[in-house]
Amino acid sequence: MSLQKEDVEKIAHLARLAIDEADIPDYARNLSSIFRLIEEMDAVDTGAVTPMAHPLDMPQRLRDDAVSEENQREHFQQIAPQVENGLYLVPQVIE
Amino acid sequence: MQWEVVIGLEIHAQLATKSKIFSGASTAYGAAPNTQACAVDLGLPGVLPVLNKEAVCMAAKFGLAIGARVASRSVFARKNYFYPDLPKGYQISQFELPIVEGGYIDIDLDDGGSKRIDVTRAHLEEDAGKSLHEDVHGMTGIDLNRAGTPLLEIVSEPDMRCAKEAVAYMRKIHSLVRYLEICDGNMQEGSFRCDANVSVRPVGQKELGTRTELKNINSFRFVERAINFEIERQIDVLEGGGKIVQETRLYDADKDSTRAMRSKEEANDYRYFPDPDLLPVVIEPEFLDTLKTGLPELPDEKRQRFVDEFELGAYDAGVLTASREIAEYFEAVVATGGAAKLSANWVMGELTGALNKGGQDIADSPVSAQMLGGMILRISDNTISGKIAKEVFEAMWAGEGDADTVIEAKGLKQITDTGAIESIIDEIIAANPGQVEQYRGGKDKLFGFFVGQVMKATQGKANPQQVNELLKAKLNG
């Protein structure tokens, strides 16, 4: 796998990462070599193997439906970049 | 060109749990912004989700109620996208292995027939927060109280062929989730929302046309209007030689039109993968059996029982069972007053009319089922006539007491004494010789005039049947 400039740009957009134009060739080169390493997996025929999503072989535990959390808005919003009237503010969203 | 419309619905029902699907924050509606958004809902670094048991039970009950397969093993996945009302940058949802698969809903058609709409799947997911676009220094405010509220997304097959069918399907699901008490169905508050996938194709064509998705339509009326608008728009585009673009569109109720959503214009790549913070949800058959046993009587079963037990017509039974509250009210009326058909007419007629007029729910009705049943009893035992009953009902509605109190207080008891009625008839015959002559000469229509005169003289209290019989005997004799 060899990633091109457009691939890097597309991924960076999907991941919402601003990257310098000048760094794109480096990213393309590094990512390409990493994907070449990753593609060593292709050597193994995994046709009959079931995927393993998680190391723990147990079912999801279920919590009783009870309200256990109190309002901590002031506490949590102390660390927020921009709030007003209890709302988190972001640049205008146009639907 | 003749066009065929194809519609599929995605309904989002907020599950009526006390706490959120993955956190212990309250789901109550209407709190001050961000006061019900805990560390987990805010997606603070390091927090983890723990699944609410009740949300799982509610989803499973829905599956059982529509005859679906409730998965013994279902998996939560992450749907990745950036949006300010989505705190983690991903929504925890179900993708490959949803909790409910298959099932169906039968809807009634205008021609009296019915149609089966297949449900593809229903899966659990978390709701997002809300973006408030009211101007805050030209910025958007984010309230995350709703973030993490459990949702059941119910996806239908593209089985509907017109907006009316879509509405019927949506109403049926709405009724069902309320019967099951898994969703309060409040559309104003957004507890029950709908996205519609709409496409058109030339009649006879097999492949589906390109579809558009209409987002967040929050009333039954708007569903129908939005879909109809969209159908016309698509046909116009196609007949004008254009192409339909697969996109998400927003219905604007004020303008009664749809427009493409800017925020969703790029093709999404959600990068679903199993959420590594959550393990597979396992539902044992025994547990499912317990849930099954606990299910209430469902609308279709209740409707059939109303037909069988109360000898109601299918239509009436359908109306009465459309909501669990109305059905329960009706049964309570019958329990007090008997006379199921008469009771049905009163519930569907006078009562529903009065409720609609005041925009009230049946739970807030000033006339309780027992009061209405008491009045039905008085109709049945001839204490009052159906006509007088309307007066009694109005008085009850106005808070003047139960039927017996009103009848007593207003002196509305029916005159059933034959002698008393006869003497009034005699007076009327004597006072109207011309009309008597015309009637006897063959002008049968005048019979109504005499009935009216008797009723007027008795202020409507004479038993109409008796009046008819006695009048006939006197006039013909």
Add this chain to the structure above:
Amino acid sequence: MYHHKTIAELSRGLAAGEYTSEQLTRHFLQRIEEHGAALNCFITVTAAEALAQAREADQRRARGEAGPLTGIPMVHKDIFCTDGVKTSCGSKMLDNFIAPYDATVVHKLKDAGMPMLGKTNMDEFAMGSSNETSFYGPVKNPWNTDTVPGGSSGGSAAVVAARLAPFATGTDTGGSIRQPAALCGITGLKPTYGRVSRFGMIAFASSLDQGGPMTGNAEDAALVLNVMAGFDARDSTSAEREVPDYSAGLARPLDGLRIGLPREYFGAGLNAEVAKVIEIAIEQYKQLGAEVIEISLPNSKLSVPTYYVVAPAECSSNLSRFDGVRFGYRCEAPKDLDDLYKRSRGEGFGAEVKRRIMIGTYALSAGYYDAYYLQAQKMRHLISDDFKQAFKNVDVVMGPTAPDVAFGLGAKSDDPVSMYLSDIYTIAANLAGLPGMSIPAGFVNEMPVGLQLIGNYFDEVRLLNVAHKYQQATDWHMRLPDAYA
């Protein structure tokens, strides 16, 4: 000197009233003052809080309510959320982040009465094997400050190696406890996945991350694991099983212990001198009564490629929450929402984090999911099965922790692939979810070499026992770098 003592010894001294927690805490704070900056192993030092906690611990002892760890100072890797204390995760993104709550592990150790001296430097978001990706600059290896301490728990490893604290927490996603433990000559334990709560531990790769102790020896690791381990209702992936007394099993003789040596761990890529050290350690085990069996983990050679799909995939999603809206870094004057996201993330994350987010984003994206993510999940199954097979015949798997001793600062910075390969022996245990340890086993060119022990699921008792018996027979774990003796 207090810093020459083990936690077990300090615990006895405190209990006997030979010294107070305040004295211990002052001593270690003094050492941090002396050496911390040169090693760059701390992001935050919480001296005042530590002393207050020490005095509280002393009062608790006076009331007769002290436990074995009460009053013993410690440090946390800066990946654990600490209420009211900056929790940076080694990133500019969280440079301004004062955690509003305690991680479960933090809460438990606080409850046990351990004063927290500070928060240690680490690779940004735990992504790195050298501690060079930290926003706060690289940590230096106390054995040679021109070399790396390993990563990502490099700060914690350096702190313990220089005895600036007797115990540090670490986290291990692909070797982040064991590899720096090896490179710094200390004892590091990555418990079975699910043994220690992940709540409040900032996630890198949720299905691989596991917190654990970094200490001077196995006996101390057992003491702190007794407190760190256990079920947590706030972590769905936390195992609902009892915590055994890890200290109680330490002394069990090793007669009949079956050690599996995977031939794949001794092939090309392994420094010959390191191999020699490991062979000598194995000889030592034979003398302790163990039996050595050659085994094969045929798929383990593909653990690095597998890991570099699974971990970045999960991290690409886990790190989406850092968007400049509710906490953390926000770029100056964003012109619209997209700009807010892209610049906050582009400026807040360092190069390696961005690289991994991009790998993961690509591996999960439409058209590549099956080839990368699904294939990796299948490989993960095969790698786990290799171990299951092996543990039918052996009690513990041994080999080198890392292919080489600590490398020079900057030596691998420009070559991510060669950096990734330094975790070649540790990653498989994370993919399988197995517990692993690294213990000091000797030196090559005056730099420490770690012996890796991998145990069966939830068999930390055996693992600690096997490590402890070795440490009773050797003194590698007691050597300190001259400058910090």
